[in-house]
Amino acid sequence: MTPGSNLPLTAARVAVTVTAPVRLDVSGLLLTAGGKVRSDDDFVFYNQPAGAGVSHGTTPAGDTITVDTAAVPADIDKVVITASLDAPGATFAGTEPTGTVRDADGGAVLAAFTPPQLGAETALVVVEVYRRGGGWKVRAVGQGYADGLAGIATDFGVSVEEPATPAAPAAPPAPPAPQAPPAPVPQDQWAPPAGAPAPLAPPPQAPAPAGPPATGKVNLDKGRVSLQKNQTVSLVKDGRPLLSTVRMGLGWEPARRGRSIDLDASVIAYGPDRGKVDSCYFGKLRILDAAIQHSGDNLTGDGAGDDEVITVHLGGIPPEVTGLVFTVNSFSGQKFSDVAKAYCRLTDAQTGEELVRFDLTGAEPRTGVMMAKLIRQYSGEWEMTALGSFVDARTVRGMVKPAAAAL
Incomplete structure (x- = not known):
């Protein structure tokens, strides 16, 4: 497939796997005709693996979003499948992520798409599975974002909270020994602390690598x-x-x-x-x-x-x-x-x-x-x-x- 092209789906249950030479986090968003999620429950990813007719799973080939079109609610117009980079500071430049659409039951390949000419993007809308004329189709998208999965989620109406600023520690009686900086948290790894509710809140980002800034999209x-x-x-x-x-x-x-x-x-x-x-x-x-x-x-x-x-x-x-x-x-x-x-x-x-x-x-x-x-x-x-x-x-x-x- 090429950007913007579409194909009718011949299977009621389809699995979309996105693979690349680097580690990816793959997600699915259920969108209404207005292009927004109904609530944060419509954001399906590794930490919230089940939605209405949509699920997240991991296969030997990579992360997969499975869409059961018969179970998708009537007020959902499309399911958008995204991919973001797991490594902090990494971009899609030099990588060729490929989205492969298969019959979830029989395994036959129905379509494949590799977005062309990627650069400073850190997250992508790869493909979308959408309703058309009483049936379902798949469209190749390939739209990039320079602000990670949080940028995609915000665009589609997911509530992405800013991380809370930690309180300053009390002054010790004597100067402490120098502390090693905390290990950077991988970009877009949104696991909440134990016992806490699961808001879709990104953790603090690792420092940007040295060198000229990525141009991104303005x-x-x-x-x-x-x-x-x-x-x-x-x-x-x-x-x-x-x-x-x-x-x-x-x-x-x-x-x-x-x-x-x-x-x-x-x-x-x-x-x-x-x-x-x-x-x-x-x-x-x-x-x-x-x-x-x-x-x-x-x-x-x-x-x-x-x-x-x-x-x-x-x-x-x-x-x-x-x-x-x-x-x-x-x-x-x-x-x-x-x-x-x-x-x-x-x-x-x-x-x-x-x-x-x-x-x-x-x-x-x-x-x-x-x-x-x-x-x-x-x-x-x-x-x-x-x-x-x-x-x-x-x-x-x-x-x-x-x-x-x-x-």
Whole structure:
């Protein structure tokens, strides 16, 4: 399966196992049509292994969430299966977790999904099992979170309490000998103390490892975001998805004085199977019933500001389009090493406010670059990721396959 794709389930009881080269904690959340749990009882994990029609278990292959669709309450619309990393400070970068869906009774494999291009994420929504037309289906999701299982739980309405601050100890009569620091508690290991009730409260986190911080995922709450390569911004402000019209401006300057360079900005629209739906460029200025529009060709790159602009009506993108990749090509065949100050920026079409900016540095001697991608999440919001990946392609046609691979 690929992100966003779905399949009908041919078994009433399915088992979803998530495996990786590292230790994972796998959980299941029962969600209503509003996308939230009814109560904390709808959060099924190793410390609360049974819910309504959903259970957690451990097999030799790994942690498994079993969904008995006939026993799931009628007011539950979907069961979301998540995975989080057990080791403190670890991310999914370099790992390839795979969710495998099996017939829980016969053992036959019904579907498998490996989320692509993971980085700073510490938790994932892997797949969801959901109702559709009187039956049940499974959808590949692959949405990442940089704040662990607690971030997922909070998003879906689980009450995640902050750990209490311990009281300061009484002063001893004499200076004590230095104490060794307590052993770090594994991230997301939420076992309550003996005899206490079982609130879903994460323990104190281990200190972050030395080195540069992970980029993670940010939103627009604090204003304009300047992205680094491979960093992602969620187009959400004040808790609400941005569903207005935005403009993707792309600009560049010739690196050598007096030498004009003809670059062409384009956007390629893809479906959930990474198949091309359509592309918008200087030769096709409107696509998807004008939900995406191109400003026209700039032959030189001269002048201040955006050289070419692509307007995207986010609310008008048809549901069969789940990903957009913004590309720039050197139609004349000159290399990007001869281009300076290449950038892309996302602005609010109504106010002109700049929301997101990505300044490309370190150009390579190639003729095509994938600047950024917009991915529609299963929750309906859009996320923008800075790419900055170079390829050898002089037209948008040559960008279709590499851009699909970048989704």
